[in-house]
Amino acid sequence: MIEESTEYPETEDQLCRKEEVVKVGSIVIPVFFALLVVFSCIGNLLVLLILVLYEKSRSLINILIFNLALSDLLFTFGLPFWASYYIWGWTFGESGCKAVKFLFYLGFFSSVLFLSVMTVQRYMAVVHPLSDWEGCRCFSVAPVIIWILSGAAALLVCLRSQVSELEGSFYCEFDSVQVKHAAVYLQNVFFLIAFCIVGFCDVRMFQTMARSQTKRRNKTIKLIFCVGLVFFVGWAPYNIVMFLRIMQDYGLPSFTVCIVSIRLDYAYFTCRLLAFSHCCLNPVLYSLIGERFQKHLKKILKTLSSK
Numbered sequence: 288m289i290e291e292s293t294e295y296p297e298t299e300d301q302l303c304r305k306e307e308v309v310k311v312g313s314i315v316i317p318v319f320f321a322l323l324v325v326f327s328c329i330g331n332l333l334v335l336l337i338l339v340l341y342e343k344s345r346s347l348i349n350i351l352i353f354n355l356a357l358s359d360l361l362f363t364f365g366l367p368f369w370a371s372y373y374i375w376g377w378t379f380g381e382s383g384c385k386a387v388k389f390l391f392y393l394g395f396f397s398s399v400l401f402l403s404v405m406t407v408q409r410y411m412a413v414v415h416p417l418s419d420w421e422g423c424r425c426f427s428v429a430p431v432i433i434w435i436l437s438g439a440a441a442l443l444v445c446l447r448s449q450v451s452e453l454e455g456s457f458y459c460e461f462d463s464v465q466v467k468h469a470a471v472y473l474q475n476v477f478f479l480i481a482f483c484i485v486g487f488c489d490v491r492m493f494q495t496m497a498r499s500q501t502k503r504r505n506k507t508i509k510l511i512f513c514v515g516l517v518f519f520v521g522w523a524p525y526n527i528v529m530f531l532r533i534m535q536d537y538g539l540p541s542f543t544v545c546i547v548s549i550r551l552d553y554a555y556f557t558c559r560l561l562a563f564s565h566c567c568l569n570p571v572l573y574s575l576i577g578e579r580f581q582k583h584l585k586k587i588l589k590t591l592s593s594k
Contacts, residue, residue, distance in 0.1 A: 311553075338353050342579070362566050369391075376456040403481040406489065410488035482523070525558040525559060525562035
């Protein structure tokens with residue numbers, strides 16, 4: 288049910304005032320992005336350091352974790368520019384606009400795909416442990432294919448970006464509403480494919496481990512549950528809100544009511560912050576939670592504390 292309110296005018300000849308939304312966004316988002324940059328850089332650089340110094344094995348899972356950390360770092364490098372954007376508007380020119388959008392979408396697409404392949408890798412190890420799946424060529428070339436697909440998708444999006452001026456402020460945006468909608472649809476498709484893969488694999492792994500009597504049964508089940516839950520909670524609300532904002536652009540009556548539009552803006556900010564947190568959570572869920580990574584991390588901390 289949509290609550291009516293006289294505080295926000297609903298007629299077309301009256302403006303929907305969103306100064307409060309803009310003010311909240313200009314304070315909360317830059318602070319949150321700054322924290323994400325700090326924690327993401329620490330976590331992902333630690334993962335890369337551990338893989339380079341201590342993990343000599345070139346196993347598939349280590350290769351995927353290494354590429355996932357790189358993907359998250361690429362995604363993170365664009366966050367300071369977006370934080371600045373919410374405070375002062377876009378001040379980095381059109382080339383900077385295209386470059387930052389490219390980093391953002393490259394990090395997003397590659398991260399989602401690497402998470403999907405890592406889920407399939409875990410699925411094969413748990414459900415089909417006796418098969419020679421690691422020798423399959425499709426797994427060995429998966430990182431190369433993922434970077435090519437992600438780069439191509441990100442390039443298509445960033446080439447249609449531009450800097451526009453409105454009332455003395457500069458904005459980094461798409462050059463048309465149609466391109467904006469196409470970018471959202473592409474993002475939704477990537478998520479839906481990944482969600483179907485992750486959902487199927489997690490359900491099958493959960494069923495397999497529930498029948499298992501091994502000592503690591505409970506730990507594996509908890510890890511599977513946490514990974515699936517974090518993936519869904521992080522990305523599903525964000526993609527849903529992005530789709531609803533397209534409905535708003537189409538001018539559907541239910542979404543053009545001012546109070547609904549304002550609440551959708553707040554929901555967008557909240558879901559966006561939640562989704563972007565994946566660059567911090569991935570190192571914990573996919574790397575540092577492992578026993579070997581914990582052991583290597585203790586070595587690094589011990590070395591640093593002794594200096």
